[in-house]
Amino acid sequence: MVPLASAHHHGEHFEGEKVFRVSVGDENDVKLIHELASTNQIDFWKPDSVTQIKPHSSVDFRVKAEDTVTVEDFLDQNELQHEVLIHNLRNVLEAQFDSQVRATGHSYEKYNKWETIEAWIEQVTADNPELISRQTIGTTFEGRTMHLLKVGKAGSDKPAIFMDCGFHAREWISPAFCQWFVREAVRTYGQEIHMTELLDKLDFYVLPVVNIDGYVYTWTKNRMWRKTRSTQSGTSCVGTDPNRNFDAGWCEIGASRSPCDETYCGSAAESEKETKALADFIRSNLSSIKAYLTIHSYSQMMLYPYSYDYKLPANNVELNALAKATVKELASLHGTKYTYGPGATTIYPAAGGSDDWAYDQGIKYSFTFELRDKGRYGFALPESQIRATCEETLLAIKHIASYVLEHLY
Known part of the structure; x- marks a missing residue:
């Protein structure tokens, strides 16, 4: 038995918690889920809030151990089609750390805590001065430094691609990908023709973790935390959803004005230090x-x-074609199937997102990736899937970058 630092990962908080998937049929089913959510503490995984549930869709949510029987009975009595995706969340969270890599420090095939990522940022910059430079773009609410890496061969007036990871604290596979991307850039530069051309002609700005405070909190206190860790007078509830905090239809739809909600849009657009620094x-x-x-x-x-x-x-046809080709490229490695399309209809309407904001700033190629999986593990994706997930995602990013290079504007 591998000794798992379960106490430090606060796995024990999730003993007996379940994750359900409910098939929502008609409007009445939607009403029933709203009813359920109003009487029980439910953590929506997908969509990320009860208000985004629509007919003929499915909804994944986490339930506290003491409410599982009540919830199960409610679903049965109302004949809501459902399955249990995760029977005991604690077990699945502990099993996340299944990497066979025996590394004490940083590893690309493990989930790394923030202090390890920060040390890695310094190290990878120091080791690759000809390809990487870093700058500070701001500090978080709790005072942590937001480091931005610039990856590319030095040159003047180079076009750039901006990529960020770790908006939502519990989505651990996201920062893992940003680290993987940087490693592959420096590892294959001068070896692999496509990466070499990309880094010669483009710069990649990589923000390894946007929501650092939240990420730290998922390692120390609550693995399922999503938002930032900012506080404000008038409420004891903590945090804002950073991906509802941008000035793009801010708080109009699919976001909440209540500070206690997971999709709280903040007191104003760019109220969060992290989102303002990025913007x-x-x-x-x-x-x-x-x-x-x-x-x-x-x-x-x-x-x-x-x-x-x-x-x-305006360039919907182009973006749709590019997305179609990109997901085809992604699937070519491990057969992982992605769906694609405009956010509102493909997943759900949500205002204040960074992708919409960037697009409205004039950045024509703006995409959000939702990485693995489809809900078997959800936010508890095991480390053993980091490599495959990152490899296939890298193909997608390289495909987009090549396209952008051929369609500069």
């Missing part, structure tokens, strides 16, 4: 940034604008 950086580098890529999990989707409205972007 400030992009605004000041708009002339060079040609694509914006933001990495989330889970559900295996590639989304493009808009999410804050049912309108389509």
